[in-house]
Amino acid sequence: MPAIESKLASILARVQKPARYLGNEWNSVHKDHSGVAVRMALAFPDLYEIGMSNQGLKILYESVNSRPEMLMERVFAAATDMEELMRQHGLPLFALESQRPLADFDVIGFSLQYELSYTNVLNMIDLSGIPLYSDQRNEQDPLVIGGGSCAYNPEPMSAFFDLFVLGEAEEVLPEMLAELVRLKSENLERKEILTRLSALEGIYIPALYQPVYDKGVLKGLKKLDSRAPVQIIKKAVADLDRVSYPTAPVVPYIQTVHDRAVIELFRGCGKGCRFCQAGFIFRPVRRRSRQNIIETAKALIAATGYDEISLSSLSSSDYPQIDTLISDMKEALSASRVRCSLPSLRLDSYSVKLADQLHQGRRSSLTFAPEAATERLRLVINKNISEEDIFTALGDAVKAGWQGFKLYFMIGLPTETDQDVEAIVTLCRDIRRNFGQKGKRSLNLSVSVATFVPKAHTPFQWEPQLSRPEVLERQQILRSGFKTMPGVNFSWHDVETSFLEAVFARGDRQLAPLIERAWRLGCRFDGWTEHFNFQLWRQAFQELDLNAESYAYRRFSYDEQLPWNHLHCGVNKEIFIREHRQSLAVDLPQRSGQ
Template identity: 50%
Template sequence: MKEYDRILERVEKPARYIGGELNAVVKPWEQVKVRVALAFPDIYEIGFSHLGLRLLYHLINEQADYLAERVYAPATDMEQELRKAELPLFTLESRRSLAEFDLVGFTLQYELSYTNILNMLNLAGIPLRREERGEGDPLIIGGGPGSYNPEPLADFFDLFLLGEGEEAILEILEKIALGKEKGWSKQDIKQELLKVPGVYIPEYYTVEYTDEGKIAAINPLSPAPPVVRKRVVRDFDRAYLPQKELVPWVEPVHDRAMVELFRGCTRGCRFCQAGMVYRPVRERSPAVLTDYLKKIIPQTGYDEISLTSLSSADYTKIEEVLATLADCFAAQNVRLSLPSLRIDSFSPELAAHFQGERKGGLTFAPEAGTERLRRVINKNLTDEQIMRTTEAAFTAGWQRLKLYFMIGLPTETDEDLQGIVDLARAILSVGRRLHGPKAGRVQVTVSASTFVPKPHTPFQWRPQLSLAETKRRQSFLQERLVGRGLQFSWHDPTLSVMEGVLSRGDRRLGKALAKAWELGCTFDSWPDRFRWDLWQQALSATGLRTEDYLRARSYQEILPWDHLNAGLEKDYLRREDQRAEEEKITLDCRTRKGCTICGVCSHMGAGPRLAGGE
């Protein structure tokens, strides 16, 4: 322990690594049956903000037979000190090496954090490749959105969990505890884990490739199921909520109390993976939300509550909840925030609940510059709705608006790009007109990311823009979005290329991933740390090309994730892709009679549950 203390004296933010936060849990090591290290492959400030990891942390620690500790990716200065001192990466609670745990669980939140996973394993002295690890090494499990196509990581992980962790984690730990008690080998434990729905063990599936590098077959080995289906919490009112909440030493990205209003979204945006894989919609009742926050706020001292979801204003009882929480916490000066607000659900009255007298910036996401392209992506917004909403925001006192768009969406033309410019200028003009003498303070910021086709979406078969074409379209906007009151920001196109490669990648990418890490790639999601030249070198060295992964797929082609099921019918995804081509809107199944036949309700045995009882 003293060795670690000496290291901490030499790093920039030692509080990232000391643990001991309010409501942190330290359990007796020898008195539990299974020990879990929950790992987030980014620094403390980012990983601490992840609600899912904190939820699993408390759920596991509330069980007498298990313990959970946390570890985040060390910053560069800490990594250098650990390597210099030849000390392993350790958990915050007990300062034990990750190698001492029975299970190390990584949150797969973003593809460009994958090299950090390899770096953390290496720092802990755990062999990277599964086949190189022995009986004394921990099992490595992954969960989160990346588990819906974990194939680029298949060489390094023992298992993945598809779906919602709190629904399955205790079943997984029970199997591991039983195996330890009976003296089973790791292979015996894995065979037992195959019986847990939602668990995917990649070594039980072999993949064959054609001469062109396409997948010829995915073969399950007995006793693995041919298809692994995700796990779903059916009743969100009964879903686990911790009795306590962690309070950090170092200010995280989101430093506030957080609670999920609901999970899932049925808006049906065709580019959105989260809106597809987190179905069905399940809302928490106002009473459950209020009772939980009444417990958590006094324990933590937070002065802000974030009501999270994929589209918070879609919550059936949003006005009721905001009014109730305002009454409960007004005397304590606790603010409310809705991090996800759609243009067609915005109202000044709603925004007033969480903005109060402060008129900071508002963010909206039109996604595309023309009505035609918004129909393609199933974003059912007209120019008139956008202008009416932004006018209402300016009238209510806001002066700064940020508009999110994507470039490279299917069927996009330069006319659609010009639509982004025209829309931004029209909104700026309205703001200046309404603010009169204060017109000089009005600002419209356009942010343009590059569309990345994601697995389990209607656009999973579509091509991604090439690097050259991405740069051309960015330049198109840069040249036109200039002038007082207008700002333009864009995403590094090389990062988008690598995100696209990894998100739709197959198992062959494992070698390129390991090579990129060996060459020095870590923190790839940070633009100032990303090394496009090293990734190109890694891909070349392993005989792979970015264009092989950015290309279009046919409906008949076997996709790397075809044996992993998010509950959606493939026919539904094909139909939605075809409706995109026809510029047809598919309505939200919560707001129309009938069903879109996406397959989730029938496959999962779980349907939408709304707070109003519908």
């Protein structure tokens, strides 16, 4: 597209990291638009460096582009400097591979991974010159679809989307695209096409349902077409060894957050931590075979030239005989001097041994997530590690020469008291006392404390988020506790950020005008500290007279209609209730006043 090309040339010299917008990276796929039946742009509503680190994006790029009759190109959010110049020069948002405007595609598919990227989604639709709301789009406009973990409660965004894919999309997305081609060839209208697509498993068309409210309380969804399914059930891949995996992923020109090859060992997690949405929506656990893993890893390194491969999954040390898998992997890749890494380590001696096996050189720091500092609270959240496990594992690590630990905790978990929060400080003090003084170097601790966000499709979905004053108070307990502790680097999550996450995580369709308003007021990149402006959000709440706090701070009841009731993640409500009741039944002496 020469028009875009010449405008782009004058813009690229003036923006930060222009390589974000080049799109002809190694292994990128360039197909002739007139030679395929359907064209899709995969849109990631954050910066290139973040989006290109997302494994789901690479999987879908492979799954669609491996079919000769389809093409998929990528597009990311324009950074604020780029957006300004694009608007100034009248340059529409374009897909990287062909530099064609997004409006030229049949489908634009957003990867929805994080609630605070919602304003970026609106900005990208707007920069493409496509109407924001689904009901404003006409026959010529692309279908705007969404998927990813936020699609498990997409209701706050449903007015902007024509269709959502619920679950793992690598099989259902190409099926849906093929069906779209077939329906288009029948010359059906957009509305009829969408209605017929709702017959596919895992496909949710929001416009086929209308929420019914009674005095502001959600009572249920009314079907607007008899063909719409009552419930949409998530789609999961049955056998990882039988679906295509990206062995030649795009290799970015610039450094991304995860700048390495990735092989997925298994999907799902056998642990069942009660706060963790991924642990429930990715059930059941499905493993890739050892042979497949080794062969895929070899192909990945040959096609990319990466010097590191990550053995990825939600809890990688749970792969059966992972130690022998790592040694087999090292042997298979010995010629190319590739390092292996594990992204998620369990806090036990076995995992420390794995880390030793992986890092032969300098041992800087190991990362663990105890999440809570008292045994009682860990039982509540079903993170079943004992204090003894923690100290044995860290002791082994210190003996093996690790010089520091990065520890992740949460505050605001259900039943938490001030004592549980103080215990975070005590635990870190004890770790430093036990392991700090030995040897020449002192032990470095990096302690990161997030605020609990209740998520849909978890046993804690009914739980309120801790209120703002209480969050600030507990953060203060931590700040003053760590102030006098040398060698500890303490960081915490912004209270307003976590609040907005909670609002959208459990939000309903009434939030759409709020998101639009916040975006019009200038909200962008809300997940980035340097861009986040809560004043604008507060202004939007006020202008729309919306009580956002009722989404985050209210305890939902078991019998009420949850906004995501019609979306089934594969785990029954009875199981969530049982798990929730079990968590509240945990009662050890420390607990008081609950």
